[in-house]
Amino acid sequence: MAKYVYFFGGGRADGGKDQKMLLGGKGAGLAEMTNIGIPVPPGFTISTEVCRYYYKNQEYPEGLNDEVETAIEKLEVIMGKEFGSTENPLLVSVRSGAPISMPGMMDTILNLGLNNETIRGLIKEMGDERAPYDAYRRFIQMFGSVVLKIKFKKFEEILQKKKDKNGVRYDTELSADDLKELIREYKNLVHKENREIPEDPREQLWMAVNVVFNSWNNKRAIEYRRLHKISDDLGTGVNVQAMVFGNVGPSSGTGVAFTRNPSTGEHKLYGEYLINAQGEDVVAGIRTPTPISELHYQMPEIYDEFSKIAKKLEEHYRDIQDIEFTIENKKLYILQTRSGKRTPTASVKVAFDMVQEGLITKDEALISVDPEKIKVLLHPQIDPNIKIKEDAKGLPASPGVAVGKIVFTPDDAVEFANKGEKVILVRDETSPDDIHGMAVSSGILTARGGMTSHAAVVARGMGKPCVCGCDAIKPDEEKKELLIGEKRLTENDTITIDGTTGNVYLASVPFITPKISKELELLLSWADEKRSLGVRANADDPESAKKAREFGAEGIGLCRTEHMFFGENRLPIMQEMIMADDEDKRKEALNKLLPFQRDDFIGIFKEMDNLPVTIRLLDPPLHEFLPRKEDLLIELTRLKTEGKNEKRQNEIERILHKLTILSEANPMLGHRGCRLGIVFPEISEMQTRAILEAACILAKEGRKPVPEIMVPLVGIAQEFDNQKKIIDETAKKVFSEQGIRVEYKVGTMIEVPRASLTANKIAENAEFFSFGTNDLTQTAFGFSRDDAERKFIPKYLADRLLKENPFEVLDQEGVGELVRMGVERGRKTRPDLKIGICGEHGGEPSSIKFCHDAGLDYVSCSPYRVPIARLASAQAVIKIKKETAE
Amino acid sequence: MAKYVYFFGGGRADGGKDQKMLLGGKGAGLAEMTNIGIPVPPGFTISTEVCRYYYKNQEYPEGLNDEVETAIEKLEVIMGKEFGSTENPLLVSVRSGAPISMPGMMDTILNLGLNNETIRGLIKEMGDERAPYDAYRRFIQMFGSVVLKIKFKKFEEILQKKKDKNGVRYDTELSADDLKELIREYKNLVHKENREIPEDPREQLWMAVNVVFNSWNNKRAIEYRRLHKISDDLGTGVNVQAMVFGNVGPSSGTGVAFTRNPSTGEHKLYGEYLINAQGEDVVAGIRTPTPISELHYQMPEIYDEFSKIAKKLEEHYRDIQDIEFTIENKKLYILQTRSGKRTPTASVKVAFDMVQEGLITKDEALISVDPEKIKVLLHPQIDPNIKIKEDAKGLPASPGVAVGKIVFTPDDAVEFANKGEKVILVRDETSPDDIHGMAVSSGILTARGGMTSHAAVVARGMGKPCVCGCDAIKPDEEKKELLIGEKRLTENDTITIDGTTGNVYLASVPFITPKISKELELLLSWADEKRSLGVRANADDPESAKKAREFGAEGIGLCRTEHMFFGENRLPIMQEMIMADDEDKRKEALNKLLPFQRDDFIGIFKEMDNLPVTIRLLDPPLHEFLPRKEDLLIELTRLKTEGKNEKRQNEIERILHKLTILSEANPMLGHRGCRLGIVFPEISEMQTRAILEAACILAKEGRKPVPEIMVPLVGIAQEFDNQKKIIDETAKKVFSEQGIRVEYKVGTMIEVPRASLTANKIAENAEFFSFGTNDLTQTAFGFSRDDAERKFIPKYLADRLLKENPFEVLDQEGVGELVRMGVERGRKTRPDLKIGICGEHGGEPSSIKFCHDAGLDYVSCSPYRVPIARLASAQAVIKIKKETAE
16 A cells, blocks of 8 residues: 655654755664654654646645554554644644755745634643744744745835834843734734635644645756756655654753754754754844854753764764754754765865774765865865855866956967066967967956967966956957946956856955865875776876876876967978978978977876877877968958058968968868878878987987877868878888887777768777767757857756756767777677777766766766766766666 | 689670679670670780779789780680791780770880881781881880970971971871981980880880879879779779771771760760771861761661661660761771760760660669759750850859950849849948849859858849859949959940859850750659658748749758848848847837838748748848948948048947847857747747738638748757747747638757757757758868868868868768757657758759658758759669669
8 A cells, every 4th residue: 555654753763864865864874863863853754756746736645644644643642732723732844855965955844733713722831921922923924925925025015114113122032912913913914905815724734735745847856856866756755744842941941053064064963053043043143143162161961962873874874964953941852864965175084084983984984975076175265264256257268266357368468477476377269369468368268269269278278267257348450449238347357267167357355275185185196996997187298287186186198289279489491381382391390390290298107107198199180270360351351441561461461361261161170180180191200200209219318208199170081091100100110210219009089970970991990099088069960069068958957858068068978878889899809908988078977987987987077077087987886886786 | 712813805895784894884895795796806904903903002913914914825816926026027006995984194105016127017917108108106105204204396397397397287187208217306305305115015015004193192092092982992994905996998998886876865976086087186286177977878788787787786885875987998997985085964864865765764764864963954054065264253153154344243133124234233341231233133253251141142043044153253332343354344334143153254145045945844753752851942032942842942951031121121120120229129129120021921921822831030140230340340431530420420439339149159150040939029920920910811711821931040948849839839829810710830950069969859849951051061170161161171172181172062970960969869859740841952963863861851941943853752762772782
């Protein structure tokens, strides 16, 4: 037979902690606590099943009423009270409780059971008038607003008037008579609004139950679930529990405490309480609560009892607990316990400490820390003690905080930086021409462009904070001013950008640069023991490589080489190469670039000595290295209209002509990746030469560089073969010139669907694969990331056409299938094929789990994400173990 | 034991016609003819296996020499002559012969076996001096140039001097003494070049065999194979055959004839011959040959014998034959027979006639016609009798020929057209602003843009000839002149464009508009009986729909609606819609567009009464409907610099602002397709309304419109579901308003890889699929068609990284797998799912075969390709039957 109501009380409960799905978190917790002998006010839980039934059928299941009646009777027996009695009336609270906590989102009714008759019983019972009348007026206010939907403000206005009239500030200062008057006025309000509070407590109860179930689908609850990715189908339970009162005199009180400090993780009770108050008073913040340590002095026995209970609960749940309690006339009741929300710092410390205390296993410790959260332990962050509202919001393109003076051009950035100033480069959007300015800036802020815009990619590569696509700002390069709404800033103003959140502040905001704690370091070392996935970093220069190695990277999974073509000394040569009309001139320019790139690689190999460095050959289309067409057009039209500077006009026309030839309808799908190296083999040749000459030079010094050359954007096996031939032939030449051989591998990125589909053929000659899931997501969905994230993905997420942004969390259904297919087909040809991922998903925990499941050898992510990836990889192993066991 | 040499002669041959791969086409033909009693000079074939062995091992297989010796002995016996004899010397020809004919690409040596001694034997045998000396001097010239690599020109110079000295024009006018002198001079030349012609005939033979094998990999042969997609691995055979002489007097001769007229298909011998000549004289074109019909009068018995042989060969091979013959002293020899190359017209007529004659089956007739070739039977074409070189070449973007005066702007096009002039609109590239001009032009020529550029797509939709991306032309809109190299044309000059070939002529070139012949019509009706694939057309307006139905289309597989937003009356409203800041204003504009679209659909449904019309909802990104940013920028800069027209400046700034918001990094992967309808549901609603109101109106008139509404660019099942809901809800409203119901289907395009991967989910609600293989190719490869075809696909084809342009021929390995996957997964969910293809591949024969194999229900292609598709679909059935049988 179906069971809908679960009783708890008298030392026994129908349910237990494993029934969160059925009873909700709160209900399961109350049941569990009852079972283990915690003093919980008795009550019962109407299951989430009823909620789902209610939404499906618009009525309650048969038998529910009888079960509720039986539960009430049981409750009356245990409490020695009676629902609706004028002698010793039973009062109850009615609260929601979903399987996943949604704090404050749904409705609650307290003090239910009061009416014109039962109030008299309560007065008799309590031997006092004030507390009962206070309870009654609170009930009317709550029932009136929550159940009868009368505006809460209207009650508040009446209350405020009453306080004003009596010249008092706090509710507690109102006398019993004042409260009686207030109750009359409240009832008048309800009457005037054409509503009615039923006298029958049972009627009150069912109305309250209805309203709690209905609140599952109120607007803010739906929004909360959307934001926290909670299924709409779970439903909530309803908890009906005997009321206990913290507001019946100085021996009563109420409070909330954590078993450990949720901010630092320190192993010490942390919380606060109020004497002579109900729970809502603590939350409302009208009175200032007392720290829990004070209870030790105020009510030593209660403190002692509470400490023991706290310890018991923590040991029972093996996690930090967040406990609500009430003291009614020196008797302690526990109203709720739940896993304590904590800061990342605390999370790590608690996990570590609990292992030391023998409370949990290393596996449990590893699982208990959210990898995403430890991000803030690595990057500079706004001082969490500072409360300040951001002035504008953009995309969090590259994490970290930067404070500096505004500059509007890269040249200004260099000039200011040379004077020792910290600057933030503010641009409409950046272009390759801006690189030298970006390099000297503390951070970058742009008005346009998405998470893969030039600014974002370069900033992430440089490890600099960056906020992109902040459309509230209007930088004017000519006037050197920045408009944000009504505000106008100029070059000497200081701003702060937070690339972790996307926030922009028009002031200098204090920030802190956390250090990796000893606890985190050890936790990560446990993760390293556990994980089977390798973790590498995406790093393009020696500094990032160094940082990555410090963070525990086991090599570089993606070293982009395009940035090696930028820089003051290099860009002009690169442009010379692009403007060249024949192969000879192109080769001449490339020869000039060779020594620069070789030095870059020497620097990187040194930092990554003995570890593999996967170097991707030139990837972006060549026009990215030329000035912007729009700028040239404007300059040309101006010169023409004014009839000025014919020489410059000709020059611009020449560049424009080249730009027209190079311009592309869809650069993302255009002449880039290996397509460049195929049409201009001399580029691949030069890059291979730079890589292997660098490796040979170091090898002669006794170092051990491990180069892996990666051909980008292969979709046809022949493309790869073509490039591999160039690489191998160049290698042969270099080795013979240098008189030394260095081991190297040649592999490819899998970043277009056709590469996955034909992985068996590509693997015939490719020695490794690296999934470029950014581009693979773009091509599998047919989404241009820059455009999609700006134009329609927000709408898709809001309307739940997508559950996650596929550029942040790997789409396992579609893109994931291409990854699995690529792995399977690649390994069919070459069983020992080494396979990694170097898209941004390589640092995202759920995607890392997927990579583990799909049989990848390693993930590669930005240096700051390496610790996250180490932890997430370990979690993947633990979760699999658990899934398999189940 | 291995066998390398295949003898033919004396009425028996070792090989036969099915051994083309082993013996080459010529060798197999000679063997076959020998076997069926055709008078072929005897000889032997060294197999292609030897060629492959030779290339692999750089030497000949063991035993080859012995086999050749045995064959020579046999030949000597049959001919009653002896190799190297001074009495009756055996002379042979040494010719290449590959499995697939490569005419003129490889080397040939004739008259081999002659030297200072054997020449005397030949003189004795022939009883004449002139012919032997002529043969000897030809041999030296051929061996010297082909085998010894002495420049052919040097021999020709000596010959010319000799003729000049003797005051004669033709070789035949040189006397035996002249030839003797010539031979001496030739030998001096060879000596001077430090080469030597061996006296030993066997040495001559082996040198000649070597040179033929080597010629398999000469530059022109490689290039020919690349162009004709012939594998490099096949290799060639070498045919050594007893020489017969057509140049030994007036009773000798040589010629070539077809069993039917290869130009018209008429059933009558067609060819020509020369009396007293060798084969090369016919080819060389120095003397004018006589039509074969004359032979009837000149040598009636020979003519009679030849006619009988021709008939026998045609009946034997069941195909039109191209026969080479030689008459030596009134004896007829057949030197070669092969399938006759013919014009498309002839191809159709011959196939049809041969079925009537009972020579071949209908299946064979259908297979014998190349579907691609019948294209020219449908479109206007340059008069094939005109020999004229093109002045420039672009991409063949939309087939057909157009002649007209140049205009540079759409407004001029309208003005000229109103005066009754035929015009060609010449533009850098076209934009939506140009539509009204394109509509009145006879053809379109652009300097930029690829096969999917705006001009190309619109022109194909309109069925107008178009040449795109012709970068040799420089149109100057302001000066109204067109530069092609040094030439400068203006508005009144006439040009001709051929959209079938991409040719541009700076003159009026005569062209013809073929009619569909009765034979073709009947052939296509046989195809219809045979095929199981449906054939629909891509058509966007009533005219195209009508044309498509005439060509046999069984409905419309793709009706694009974006062109319905263009047009003088519509574009301003569309722009109003785009510039609207809120939904209400957008809806207002859409309401104004509704009647236009409804009328469009009424027109199309009328033409396609009773047949399905698949209508795709709006697909392109909205910015395509606004003016071009560059133009606006130039105008604005000019106005600003001059300080003029502030009102227009503001207006431009407003549009520029919108363009900035709408602009996309990669429009192909941007805010288009169903993403538009999801963000702006009112667009889908208006279009559905227009479609279904049109259908209801016609249904009330007793017609039977069959609308199928197609949601574009779906990659996530939820996208489709979102749009289907809007469509179904709108349908309900329309039917209730109109008081009538019309059956309609809602389906989707499968054009991004993720759609194929998740086809099972999409098919839950989608009632049909249509593969958009253009976009699927773009996303699977990560190729932007416009960019790829311009930038690197030509290089890929040249270097054989790709065998075919995947935008022309469906990539069966990659894209094809996505199609198969989509079909399989879609039908798993919905077994009766109707599936078609509407990418341009739907009209390409090998892709049609693939669609048949993959289990599609229909293909859809441009109206002019419908007959091609009908034929190709029938061929697919026949080929499958054949493959299964094998």
